[in-house]
Amino acid sequence: MTGHILIVDSIATNRCVLRAKLAASFLEVRQAETGREALDMIRAEPPDLVILGGDLTDMSADHFLRHCAKAPDMAAVPLVVYGTGLSREERLTAMRAGADDALNTPIAEAPFLARIRCLLRARATIEGIKLQETAAQIPGLAEDDTPFDVPASLVVTSSQGAEATGWSAALKPLVPYRMRALPIGDAVRSMSLFAVPDAFVIGVNTDSPEEGLRFLAEIRARATTRHAAILVVLNREDDIARVNALDLGANDVMPAPFDPEEATLRLATILKRKKLTDRLSRSLERGLNAAVTDPLTGLYNRRYALPQLARIARHAHASDHDYAVMVADLDYFKRVNDQYGHAAGDVVLAEVARRLRSELKGGELIARIGGEEFLIVLPQTSAQAASERAHQLCEAVRKSPVYLRARDVRIPVTISIGVSLGADMAPDGPPPMTEADAVGLIDQADKALYNAKACGRDSVTITRPAA
The missing domain is CATH 3.40.50.2300 (Response regulator)
Structure with missing residues (x-):
């Protein structure tokens, strides 16, 4: 500690x-x-x-x-x-x-130190998130005391259903929370049936604490409920049960008789800390997403794409599967900007990105890597399948003009695609391991793209190894 x-x-x-x-x-x-x-x-x-x-x-x-x-x-x-x-x-x-x-x-030393450990864990969680935020240089994490956007949800549970119902009834006039009262057995069975609650109140009988403590451990073990706030209520003061509950992940422990006013204050404190942690996590996630996402199209950017391409290449080599690397480029995009303006060009880019993304499946990568260039990586793909998919992507872009609602204009758009196969890029050598190697993979597909442009655009060219 x-x-x-x-x-x-x-x-x-x-x-x-x-x-x-x-x-x-x-x-x-x-x-x-x-x-x-x-x-x-x-x-x-x-x-x-x-x-x-x-x-x-x-x-x-x-x-x-x-x-x-x-x-x-x-x-x-x-x-x-x-x-x-x-x-x-x-x-x-x-x-x-x-x-x-x-x-x-x-x-008493043991429960006191357990309580200190519990509070320091909560503090460390928040500081850890802030440290990541600082490292990523992501602004916007000012702390505030605003309430939950919607009332927090609470599950009140005990080995005795009537006890849980009584606690819930006593809390109801004092708190704004949405509450459900259940016996512990029903709470365990229904965890996957309802929305994840913000907090649990768990009654633990110190004479046979196993059921309540197992439920506490189950909450902390599940990814969906791991970050819920937990208040444990003991049926009497018991140092061993208190220490076990705190070390298993309870945010707070109070002994019976159940005091609804004290429970209200303790719940407010642990929910406030949970809300702060959730908000910092969301802000960090947004910032990290922004760091690897192109703001215009919503696609991943080059920073994200290069290490992912290297990862796909390593996996393909290990599993003895081929993969395809495509570079797609809008045809005559400069004409769109010159004739209709850069705002119209942004609309075209965003719509083309949407059409390309809608054609891809889970596990396939698409990123915007240049002004009007897109990188597409298809794992476990043969040359024939890659060619068919590339032509489908061209058709998806070509099939209808992009409509500019503000000007009531329809702009025809097409793309050209260069394709390279992973096995052709390094048939006898090791798989690409670094981002620099990934740039080399993209360069190979770029060469095929130049050939597609030279063939009249709105076409697909696949680079093959020299004989």
């Missing part, structure tokens, strides 16, 4: 005891005696987790938590409050102010 933790407590003994517990887990620990000192340290270097001990000498815990909530770099940093004899209302007040958890001392 790694992480940078800040302990804030006005009592030195408390800080030392906590530091000793955490140091054994190889965590980097810093300490602050006052709230102001801690806030200065947070501004200088935001920690991965803050542990706050009761009231401070210069400000209340509530005041400190609200200061942290306003700090821009603290949106994803977990906060834990601990104190002696915290009442229910004190714990709920801390969570309302932004704490992820409020613990009573003395703190």
Whole structure:
């Protein structure tokens, strides 16, 4: 377990005891005696987790938590409050102010460290996504606190269906979520029948916890539900069950009796973090897609196409199958731009790209690699099949003019295609392994394209090896 933790407590003994517990887990620990000192340290270097001990000498815990909530770099940093004899209302007040958890001392070491591991995993997930975003230089990941676009969905489940129904009924007046209450057995069987929920509330009986913990592990094992938020409710306080639930992937654990107001606060916290993670992931995915996608046609670009072509070539060599590399080029495209303008040329390019893509099957690659040039790669394709497919692509483009709605003009378009076969490019040598080798494959198809143009355009030429 790694992480940078800040302990804030006005009592030195408390800080030392906590530091000793955490140091054994190889965590980097810093300490602050006052709230102001801690806030200065947070501004200088935001920690991965803050542990706050009761009231401070210069400000209340509530005041400190609200200061942290306003700090821009603290949106994803977990906060834990601990104190002696915290009442229910004190714990709920801390969570309302932004704490992820409020613990009573003395703190049992095993469940405490399990909770710390859980919170650091959540923090690391968000930071990992941000790191990828930075590496890819993708903007647009500003954090916000906007709610879900639609109410979050929640599955409430327990080994006793009546218990789950009761919890759902108690939560209903307090939360905006869409909820279903099910016995655990029914929840397992129906996981593939309904839309993936945003969160699960799982009741675990500590006398026989296997069913609930197996369901928790199943949720984390499935790709569809792996990122759902999970709140586990124990029927009584049990250190072993708490540790097992947290280490199996629960985002939070609370003991019975079920407190709907506390459950509401805990669900809001873990759903907020899930929403942030989802938003960062979507933004990262959009940015990565933008990096490998041509914005005009929506096709992959050259950056994506070259390594994919090399991968297809290696796979073809390993499986002893041939493959076809095609370069397609619009005929007389300069005339379109000169006569109708570049805006019209963009419409033509986008429509031709759509027609070509609609003719391809799964596993076949198409990319825009130049102004009006497209790369098409067909795995496991013979020379005869490649020729037939190339002529079909020409026909798909030729069959109807491109309609410019704004000008009520129809522009006839055709393409020429050059085709090379992978086996012909390196009949005795190793398969292409690098992007530079992939450029050589495209050059071979380009030579065939020149021949197609020389033959009058709207035609297909296949390059064959010299005899």
